[in-house]
Structure formats: structure tokens, C-alpha cells
Amino acid sequence: MNSNHKRLSIGGRIDREQPVEFTFDGRSLIGYRGDTLASALLANGVTLVGRSFKYHRPRGIFSAGPEEPNALVTLATAGRRQPNLPATTLELEDGLVAESQNRWPSLAFDVQSINGLLAPFLSAGFYYKTFMGPTRRAWMFYEHFIRKAAGLGRAGSGHDPDRYDISHAFADVAIWGGGPAGLSAACAAATAGARVALIEQDFLLGGQLLAEQSDSAAAAWLRQAEAELESSETVTLMKRTTAFGIYDGNVIGLVEQRDPSNPQLAGEARQTFTMLRARSIVLATGAIERPMVFSNNDRPGVMLASAARSYLNRFAVLPGKKIIVATSNDGAWRAAFDLADAGAEVIVADVRAAPSTALAAEAGRLGVVVRAATRIVDLNGGHAVRRATLNGPDGQPEAACDLVCVSGGWSPTVHLTSHLGVKPQYRDDIGGFVPGAFPADRFGAGSMMGTYSTAGAIEDGHRAGIAAAWFCGKSMPVPAPSKLDLGETATALLREAPSIGRGKAFVDFQMDVTTGDIELAHREGYESVEHLKRYTTLGMGTDQGKTSNFAALASMAALRNATIPETGATTFRPPYTPVAIGALAGCAIGHHFKPIRRTPMHDWHMANGAEMIEVGLWMRPFFYRQSGRDSNEAYIAEMRSVRQAAGLMDISTLGKIDVQGPDAAIFLDRIYANGFAKLPVGRARYGVMLRDDGIVFDDGTTTRLAENRFFMTTSTAKAADVLSRLEFLLDTAWPDLRVAVTSVSDEWAAMSVAGPKSRAILSAAFPVLDVSDAAFAHMGLLESEWQGRALRILRLSYSGERAYEIYVGATAGEQLWSRLLEAGRPFDLKPYGVEALGALRVEKGHVAGPEIDGRTTLDDLGLGRMAGKRTGFVGDVLRRRPAFQAPDRQRLVGLECIEEGKRLRGGAILFLPGEKPYGHGRGRVTSVTFSPERGHYVGLALLAGDVASEGSEVVAVYPMKAETVRARIASPVFLDPQGERLHG
Amino acid sequence: MLRIECPCCGLRDHDEFRYGGDASVTRPAHDDPDPQAWYAYVYIRANPAGLHREFWQHVTGCRQWLVVERDTRNHAIASVELARKLAPRKSLARKSPA
Numbered sequence A: 001m002n003s004n005h006k007r008l009s010i011g012g013r014i015d016r017e018q019p020v021e022f023t024f025d026g027r028s029l030i031g032y033r034g035d036t037l038a039s040a041l042l043a044n045g046v047t048l049v050g051r052s053f054k055y056h057r058p059r060g061i062f063s064a065g066p067e068e069p070n071a072l073v074t075l076a077t078a079g080r081r082q083p084n085l086p087a088t089t090l091e092l093e094d095g096l097v098a099e100s101q102n103r104w105p106s107l108a109f110d111v112q113s114i115n116g117l118l119a120p121f122l123s124a125g126f127y128y129k130t131f132m133g134p135t136r137r138a139w140m141f142y143e144h145f146i147r148k149a150a151g152l153g154r155a156g157s158g159h160d161p162d163r164y165d166i167s168h169a170f171a172d173v174a175i176w177g178g179g180p181a182g183l184s185a186a187c188a189a190a191t192a193g194a195r196v197a198l199i200e201q202d203f204l205l206g207g208q209l210l211a212e213q214s215d216s217a218a219a220a221w222l223r224q225a226e227a228e229l230e231s232s233e234t235v236t237l238m239k240r241t242t243a244f245g246i247y248d249g250n251v252i253g254l255v256e257q258r259d260p261s262n263p264q265l266a267g268e269a270r271q272t273f274t275m276l277r278a279r280s281i282v283l284a285t286g287a288i289e290r291p292m293v294f295s296n297n298d299r300p301g302v303m304l305a306s307a308a309r310s311y312l313n314r315f316a317v318l319p320g321k322k323i324i325v326a327t328s329n330d331g332a333w334r335a336a337f338d339l340a341d342a343g344a345e346v347i348v349a350d351v352r353a354a355p356s357t358a359l360a361a362e363a364g365r366l367g368v369v370v371r372a373a374t375r376i377v378d379l380n381g382g383h384a385v386r387r388a389t390l391n392g393p394d395g396q397p398e399a400a401c402d403l404v405c406v407s408g409g410w411s412p413t414v415h416l417t418s419h420l421g422v423k424p425q426y427r428d429d430i431g432g433f434v435p436g437a438f439p440a441d442r443f444g445a446g447s448m449m450g451t452y453s454t455a456g457a458i459e460d461g462h463r464a465g466i467a468a469a470w471f472c473g474k475s476m477p478v479p480a481p482s483k484l485d486l487g488e489t490a491t492a493l494l495r496e497a498p499s500i501g502r503g504k505a506f507v508d509f510q511m512d513v514t515t516g517d518i519e520l521a522h523r524e525g526y527e528s529v530e531h532l533k534r535y536t537t538l539g540m541g542t543d544q545g546k547t548s549n550f551a552a553l554a555s556m557a558a559l560r561n562a563t564i565p566e567t568g569a570t571t572f573r574p575p576y577t578p579v580a581i582g583a584l585a586g587c588a589i590g591h592h593f594k595p596i597r598r599t600p601m602h603d604w605h606m607a608n609g610a611e612m613i614e615v616g617l618w619m620r621p622f623f624y625r626q627s628g629r630d631s632n633e634a635y636i637a638e639m640r641s642v643r644q645a646a647g648l649m650d651i652s653t654l655g656k657i658d659v660q661g662p663d664a665a666i667f668l669d670r671i672y673a674n675g676f677a678k679l680p681v682g683r684a685r686y687g688v689m690l691r692d693d694g695i696v697f698d699d700g701t702t703t704r705l706a707e708n709r710f711f712m713t714t715s716t717a718k719a720a721d722v723l724s725r726l727e728f729l730l731d732t733a734w735p736d737l738r739v740a741v742t743s744v745s746d747e748w749a750a751m752s753v754a755g756p757k758s759r760a761i762l763s764a765a766f767p768v769l770d771v772s773d774a775a776f777a778h779m780g781l782l783e784s785e786w787q788g789r790a791l792r793i794l795r796l797s798y799s800g801e802r803a804y805e806i807y808v809g810a811t812a813g814e815q816l817w818s819r820l821l822e823a824g825r826p827f828d829l830k831p832y833g834v835e836a837l838g839a840l841r842v843e844k845g846h847v848a849g850p851e852i853d854g855r856t857t858l859d860d861l862g863l864g865r866m867a868g869k870r871t872g873f874v875g876d877v878l879r880r881r882p883a884f885q886a887p888d889r890q891r892l893v894g895l896e897c898i899e900e901g902k903r904l905r906g907g908a909i910l911f912l913p914g915e916k917p918y919g920h921g922r923g924r925v926t927s928v929t930f931s932p933e934r935g936h937y938v939g940l941a942l943l944a945g946d947v948a949s950e951g952s953e954v955v956a957v958y959p960m961k962a963e964t965v966r967a968r969i970a971s972p973v974f975l976d977p978q979g980e981r982l983h984g
Numbered sequence B: 001m002l003r004i005e006c007p008c009c010g011l012r013d014h015d016e017f018r019y020g021g022d023a024s025v026t027r028p029a030h031d032d033p034d035p036q037a038w039y040a041y042v043y044i045r046a047n048p049a050g051l052h053r054e055f056w057q058h059v060t061g062c063r064q065w066l067v068v069e070r071d072t073r074n075h076a077i078a079s080v081e082l083a084r085k086l087a088p089r090k091s092l093a094r095k096s097p098a
């Protein structure tokens, strides 16, 4: 067959001068600029485009829009795999490579269509019954096969080569839908003076007007409206843009596709996710035509009547030569007339007894055969329809056909109005659901409100546009819209229980739900719409049942002998159409995923062999590669150097807060569990803060710089939380306290010199300072200047060794760091990383993040003495609640590994010797390190108080590595319990 | 999708704010020794479907703590005030029990 043999030589909105090459299932084909993938496939005579989800039945193109249930493809060009895209919404572009889905080994011959023979096994509730009931364990066995056999397209697992972007947009009036109602609303709102954003998912404006012939009055009206909007400076036209959800605060989620026809956009974001905030919204989302339900109504070649008309008039494709139009309403007759006019043989089978005489007359003029009170009951044909069985006054005649156009009426597109909980309401006169009451800032127009004539939609849109602009305070006069009357007749809808032949009659094409499934659900008592949905998976496909919901509802209503409103409507949730995860992520991927914080000494670390580690947002040295061959060897070497000579550590990441004011001491007394009011000027004190519920919040050191001024440090992790909490208390609870707190974290570079040689190094680095023990005692402060920058030295120890924390203006950080290393060279000063830091503090029994984990109290951590008998501080009352005093409450203990050659692991669960290692055990290991001092692994643990007697044994079980190791309970302070080394 | 009209900085996206919990509960005085009062303050919440008074801090703006009245059903914001303006003028210094 020659290419484009179904394409007409004239007409349509395609550019025959611009051929576009594309590939479908490996076949190279030609379409034209202006085609969708679906129209190009139809033009090339491709009718079989996919296999169905459950039964692997052959399927063809059913619609011409985002409601498409069947023609889902995977785009698979270099490195990309984007599955489940409706071919009906894909703008054809050069080099497009599409694959059909759900077929193996090929589309035409699918091994698994045998599933059709297993149909009873796969009926509604099969998954539910098999896997949620007592036989749930069967899932383990079946899952692999089911996952392979069922399911839609496969996503790729490689890196997504495309770029995405995120933007924010603002408008007075957002108009959702670019059909006659939306265009009219946009013109009116803009004329009234509003800033307008018009959102249209298609690459052309016009909606249903695009299905009118390109030389018609409708086309002229469209050109005029488009020109008016394009020339308006206050209108933003957002084509190729899908609104997938509406959120609180009139925020609309949009995804815009890059315009493939614009070469200047090549390499730009493939999709842009936009959050549009509007003061008012006009919904002009149109309506979706309903299928008809009869046996084998899913055969390739069955198509919505409006879609056939669209393919004919917009894309100049005549999709069939012998056509049956099966309808329950007037609208589909227009498709019949246009198709006949284009040269097809057409039979109209109208379920109504007496279609209007005007329609019959026009049919007669065009040679269209009319069969009243007639419906299709069965279709024949595997990969394409061949013959229909009709049922009417003339018995059951058969008719040959190569295309069946169906129209079961229209369903207003109310999905979006229900995103914010507005329940749709049933209107009997149009036989469909329209939106329930709108809030004051939202308006509906056109067929989504049940106004099905073009003239009415334009009127509706005009009114809604003026009202939406008025809501934003824009009320300049607006002249009446230019009229367009396409002479559609009001469409009375006949509804009756469908008569169905022997084959499967599909309600939901994408999820393969049949009328039989709905009957089964009814028999088994799943009558409510929400139950029906979950039981049969109806409406759960990527199309969210856009074409199927109403038919299912009508079937269930008939079975229950209830009205449609009694049967109910399902709730629609965002997204209206699937959204690529990449678009939601935008550019926040890879190292842009979150900000990175670097200390002032970062470049030095990078240049000097540091292996860096992420700590929250911070990058910190983990260890230095010159210290050892791997992290284990390195951190132990770094520990040794601190214990035996001296080490230098970058501690700039600590939170630093300046606390000032006449009541600063009172304030600190309230926020710390231990007292600060009596702390002398020039002295530092370790402090612990609690939360209101009595759990430990954070710890750190606070130094009194002056009578009314303190310098607080917090843990790296809690820096932001602590500051925010202090501000909270001052703003909301104690506004009478005259205190100001300010973060100075980034103002200071901070480094710690620790080890027996630290004083000598300090002395060498700062020859003018007196760092003798007499002048500078433990927990003392020394303030000075270095190279013109503020210098603040605190004599504090975390490692248990004599140590000094040195703070200097941030921009001098790297310079001072280098100076210290130089001064420390004769004393063997070595830099060390956070792994060694953590190990040193474990050896010394200091708690940190793994112990202060949001569940432990002061008493749990053995710090109860710090609060003593004090009262009046945050957390004071609730920390004393009885449950925290329970004898089996887990408390901090030390553990020593007593099995030669084995190790302790953080996270191991503790059991008593002989106990079965099941469940939560008696406690858990929180932190571990190899202790060079002890020659074996030691750790900190939280262990039930009633079994935590020093000297007895526990078993540490680590199921992740199937390890079990015996350990002895010890004091958490493994090193220098008298604290003599602080002064050594 | 909230936007909060900060009294200092104007209308800002909620990304700039940090939620700080229920503002309708009364914090006991710092030295109130009554466990029931603290229990109620820390744990008891009305959880209304409707207007809710709550704390927000403008963390990446002026850092003020605000009291925001928000409708929990649709996030509509009825009022925003500086927490300092609404806070008790004096944090009562009660004596601890003998």
C-alpha cells in the first residue's frame, strides 16, 4: 500500500509542503506538519495500534483527543522511553519513534491474546479475590507472571536525557480550554481589561471548531478570534499546555510541551511545569463523546463519531469507505453527512424511533442510508472491522463495513471541577453530569456546562469571560461577540438498557472492563460506584475512564433499577492526564536537587585528599586519604594522632547563635535544662535543651562573652531548628524578655585543635597570646584578633583530649587553617575527619545524634544530674512523667565487644544471652567504633534499665548481615573516666 | 499552594515559611508545675474542619513568627498577625510549689 493512501488531496489543517518522517513499530512512515501521530497512522492505513491491558485484544484508534483509551504508545528515541502516551495527542515531529504496547512478539501476532481464552479466570475481582483474601500468599507466586503479562507500557531505566523546567505564572483570569466557549471568554475578559491566560492542550486553538471544514464559517470565526487574541497584549496563549490539576488558592498545574516545529527551541526544556495562579478561572473544558456498548465494540475500526469527523475535516484523512454511524443523538449525523460528502458509503443506525425529518432529508440528499430504531449488536473482524450485525425493525440484517462511528451522547468534562471537591450534578435533560455549584471565583462555559450548540457556547463563554474579569475588578465595556451558528439541533438523548450480543461488550477499553464484569460486581454486592471502581478496576487506567465512566454508571443504574443520580458519580482526582515525573522535578535533579553548603576551608579539603561526605546540606571531610588505605584504616590513624599528638578538625558547620540583651541570662536559664545565670563572663558551659514534651532537643556549648551577651553553639543538624525555636519562644511565649537572637553561623569559620600537643601548637600559631593553663583554663574563653579579624578561642573538648575551638571571621578561615597546620608541623598535627571525630566521642562516651534521636530523655542519656532539682525550664514538667521512669526504660550504656575478631554494628538489636533473637529485643546499639585504646570494638547502646547491669553480657544481633556477637555492658566512658587528659 | 501575607514582607509563597503548630492552645507559664497544663498544651488538639489558628514563621524572610487563621478545608487564609502583638504582655512568673 502506498503511503498516505487514506489522505485526501485537499482540505484539512495539515501542511502538505512539510512532510514529516516518523517510525511506528520499526516501519518508516510519512505524515505532515499539523498531524498527530494518530492522524498520520490513519492516513497510512494503520488501524491496529495496540493490544489491550488484560485480554490482549487488538485495538485501534478510538478518539482524537486526550480521552483516548486504546492507542497508547511508547516514545522510544535515543535514550528515552516514555510509555502510555495517547497517539491522539502527540504532535507529529521529525524523527519521532513510537512503539505499540502490550504485544509480544509482535502487534499482529500476540501470544498472550490466549488470555482471551482464560477470560473467566481474569474476570472482575480476580486480583481482589486471589490476593486480598485468605490466599493472599499466592501473590508471591503469581506476581512475576502477572506483572509480565499485564500492565501498560514500560518506562525506561536509563538516565532521562531531556531537560525540564519549572515556572510560575500569574493571571487575572485563567481560561481552561481553547474551544468556542474558551475563545469567546478570553476575548471578553481581555476586552474588559483583565490579564488573561488561555490554556489549550492541543497545538491548535479551536477545540471542536477544528473539526469543521477549513473553508467554513466556523473556520473564519476561529481565524478572527485567534487574530484578536494574538494581537492583545494582555493575553497569554498557552498552547500545547495541559492543565492536569486545580489546587487550593486557584493554582493550576500546567505542563507545556516544547513546540517541535520551532527550531529555535531545540535543546530547550522538553516540558515545562508551570504553576499558574489566577484570581478567577473560567472552565471551558468541553465534553467527551461516549461510546456505545455492544458485543465486540472494541474492534479496530470502531471510532467516536466526532473523532471521525475530526480526522476527516482537520487532518484530511478519510478513515473508511463503508461506514456505519451508530448513534443515539443528532450530533453524530453531522459526521455521517461529512463522511458521505467525502465519498464514503454511509449507513446511520439511530437507536431512536423517529430521527428528525430535517436530518432524514439531508441524509436523502447525500445518499446516506437511515435505519431508525436500530442498533449494532455485534461486530465481526479481528484486526479490522468487516461486518456489523444490526438489530431493528428489519430484523437482524448484516452490513459490511470498514469503519464504525459511535456516539452514545456526550459527557461534560467535569473532572477538573471535582478536583477541589465540588461534586458533579446530574442533569436529566442532557443526560449527563454538569459541575455542582462553583465558588465565587470560578465560572463554567460551553459544553462542559451542558451547552452543546456552538452558538450557545460562544454566548456562554462571553458571559463567563465578563463575569470572571468583573471578579478581578476589570469591567471595561465589552461589545457582543461575533456570532456563529452551526445549526446543531438540540439533542434529545434516548437511554435504554443496551441489547448485547454474545461477545464481550466493553465499557472501559483501557482497563478491559466489560458489561459482564459490571453484572458480576452487582451480583456480588459491589453496587456503590466507588466499590464498583475498585472491584472491576474501571476508570483506573491512565485515561481515568474518560470515555467509560458514564456507560458504567448507566449499566449499574440499570442493574440496580435505580436512577443515575441514585447510583452516584465517581470522584475525579488530579492529574487529569498523566504527567512526566521529570516535569515535576524540573531542574531540581542531580546536584541541583538541594543546595550544597561548603565551609570556608572546603577548597583546602578538596585539594588535600579529603574524602567528603554529605551531612545534611553540608559537605564535610569524612577522612583524609593520606591517613590510610581505606576509611577504616584512616579513621583509626586519625584517632591515634589526636590521642598521641594533635589533630585539626573543621567544625565550621556547628550552629552559632549570638544571644544578647538584658534578659539573656534569664532566657538561657529557661531554655537549657542546666543553669546559665551564674555562668561567669569569659566562661563556657555545656548545655542541653529539651523539648516541651521532656525529650532531649539538642546540646551544645554556650559562652558568656559579656554580662548581657552569649555565644551559643548548636549541633550541625539542629542549627536551624534551635534558632527557630528560640525565636518562637521569644515571639509567642515570653515577649517581655529583652533578648535578641541572631544566627552567626556563616560569619565564623571554626576549627578544633585537639590532643596533648594542642597548647604548644596554639602557642606557636599565636605567639602574642598567653595560652598558659593559668591564663586560659579548661572551659575558658580567649578573645583577640588575627590578621585584623575577630578571633575567639574556647577551651573545650569533645574528644576527651586537651582541645581548643578556634573561631575566626569566615573569610580568614582557610588562611588560619593553613597557619595552624604549619605551626603544628613540628608537633605532628594532622587534619582529621568526621569519622574519627565520631569515633573519639564514642570512646569518650559523649552522646550525639544517634543517641539524641528524638526519643531519649536526660535520664535515658545519663545526664539527669545536669538538671538536678532545677525547675522552670522548657521540658521540665513533662520530663518527670511516670512513664519516663519505668524500670525497663532504655538507658545509655557502653558495650565492649568480647568476641575476638568480631565487630559491633550500629543498629544491632540487643538480646539477653539465650533469648530467641526475635522482635525488638531489649535495646539497640546506637554508635560504635574500634577503640585503639582498648584494642577492640566499643559502642554506645540504649538498653532496658532492668537488664543493664555493668559487667553482664548481651548479644548484639545484626540481621542485615546475619551477624551475632557477644558484648559486655560497661560504663559508656571507655577512656579516662577522671578526665585527666583534658589537662594533659 | 498557600500564600501568606506577611505583615512585614507582603504576600509570599508558603515555601518561605515554616509551620509552627496550633496557636489556639495556651502555653503554660515557664514555671508552671502543673503536668495537666503541660499535657494539654503539648498533646490536646481540637483539629477543626474550618478556621484554625496556627503559627507560621517567615524563615526565609523577616523571621517573624505569625499567627495565621487558615481554613483547613480549603487553605483560605482569613487573617495574619505578628505573634508578638498577640502574645501575653508578660510571661507570668509563678512561684514553684513549696
Ligand SMILES: [Zn+2]
Pocket (backbone or CB within 6 Å): B006, B007, B008, B009, B010, B058, B061, B062, B063, B064
Ligand atoms: Zn516576613
